[in-house]
Amino acid sequence: MTARPAHSSPGWFRSLLSSAALARAYTLAVLGAVFASFAIERIAGLVTYVTIIVGLCVIGAGMLGTRRDEISLVRLVPTTLMVFLGWALASVFWSTDASDSLWSWVTTAALAFLAVVIGHVRDTLQTARAVGDVLRVLLGASLAVEVLAGVLLDMPFPFLGVQGRLAELGPVQGIFGTRNMLGFVAVLALITFLIEYRTQSVRPGVSIASVVLAGGLAALSDSPTVLVLAVGVGLAVAALALVRHTKPENRGALQLGLGAAVVIGLVAGYVARHPIIAWLGAGTDFSMRVDLWNMILDFVRFKPVQGWGWFGAWPPLEQPFGTINYFLDATHATGLNAFFDVLLQLGWVGLILFVALAATAFVRAWLAASERRSVIYAWTPLILIALIIDSMFESFTLVGIGWMMLVLCAVRAGMSRSWRERIDVPGADDGLPRGGAGA
Known part of the structure; x- marks a missing residue:
């Protein structure tokens, strides 16, 4: 034979x-x-x-x-994610352009699917390591491009959106298109690199060099949101460390106290918003955002419940985006606020579902990080905090990088703490990669 x-x-x-x-x-x-x-x-x-x-x-x-x-099928995708995507798909039927809206939804669903796959084939440590490896390369490439454009050749690279202003100490954009996106990515990288350092998953020299690279590019981006992100994440790190070092029987009261402190801080920040904005030197930028948000609210009144249809990033010729830009004499590609953007596109129903998706993921991730000994569990809630804070100034969490990271964190959080554990114990997250993937 x-x-x-x-x-x-x-x-x-x-x-x-x-x-x-x-x-x-x-x-x-x-x-x-x-x-x-x-x-x-x-x-x-x-x-x-x-x-x-x-x-x-x-x-x-x-x-x-x-x-x-x-x-298990019941553990495959977070319920809040499925409901949000379902409502976004339904919006195609009342969208101003059903074809564009459908393709936008397909793009959104495709990135969510990729995040779901990663969440099931890699554990939290492996995922953080992969993010760290990728961002080390891309931030290094960004620095190389800026040195080439701003120092060696002293000329902009318009096809990459690089202005070549490194010699002037910024703002720089790297290979991410805008300074705000570079600053956002640099903050995500800082969180990841510091977690890598604490878990000793890479050599100390690599961790320190990575932190310096990300921190330097964050500063050179001159993005007004970077400082806010850094402060917010820093406070979250301190709060999480306090919770982790508190006796289990006292954690409940401490968590409630921290929640109240967050609410008070948000109210105080809103009351003192003008001095804070002046101190950050972002008065013009914030004024532009306020004008945009007020215009968005004017258009929300026409379709308050269902919204104008899901598009993600704004198509310049579609309504109401083209009209909003016309009235403002601007060329905005997003609503510069994920919550206002969802409200405009999916109405109050969509906004409630989006908030439920982010909030549920954050609460699950925070509780897991509070109770579990390994510091790797802090990666998910800290990334989510950065995403949520940035959502107040940009719409990155609705498209591309931000959306995929939001879904990935929601999947990881759902595998750590979920009502599904009561009906599907074998699928509970044990900190090991799925399918025996130990590497």
Whole structure:
């Protein structure tokens, strides 16, 4: 009898899809593609980026299929995420342009699917490590591009949105398109690099160099939101450390006290908003945002419950976005606030669902980080805090990088603490990667 070639063995392809090596490579590929989406589109075109995302979705579906015996359907996707995406899909029927709205929803759902796959094939430590590895490369590339444009050649790179102002100490944009996006990514990187340092998952020299790189680019971005993000995340780190070092029987009262302090702080910040804005030197920028938000509220009154339809980033010629920009004599691509943007596009129903998605994920992640010994569990709530704070000034959490990170954190938080644990104990998060992926 003639032996079959090894490559024709029935289970070789299944073994490949369920392997730890492919899970790691896939996670790096997804994070690299989404974080570098602006550069990919500018260099290779939108079709190239879409092709990459479609290919990754197909591979991800195969990976989940090979792990179907290990993943419970009821634990696959957070309920709040499914309901939010369902309402966004329903909005296609009353959108001002059903075709554009549908394709925007497909893009949103595709990025959410990629995040769900990563959440099920990698554990929290592996996910944080992958984010750290990707951001080290992309922030290093950003610095290299800025040195080339601002020092060596002393000329802007318009196709990348790089102004070449490094010699003037900024603002710089890197390969992320805008200074605000670079600042946002740098803060996410700082959180990740510091977690890597605390968990000793990379060499100390690499951690320190990474923190210096991210911190330097955050400062050079001259983004008015970076300082707010840094302060917010810093306070969250202090609060989480306090909770983790408090006796379990006293944590409940402390958590309530911290919640009350947050509410009081928000009220105080709103009352003192003008002095704070003047101190940050962001008066003009904030005034522009207030004008935009007031205009958004004017249009929300026409469709307060259901909104104008889901588009994510604003199509310049669609309504009501084109009219808003016309009245403001501006070219805004978003509402510069994720909550106002959701309110405009999906109405009050959509806003409630979006807040429920973010809040549920944050509460679950915060409680897990408060109770579990490993510091790696702090990564998820700290990333969520950065996303939520940034959502007050930008709409990054609705598209691209921000949206994928929000869904990824929601999936990780749901696997750590969920009502599903009561009905599906074997699927509970034990800190190990799915499918035996130990690498």
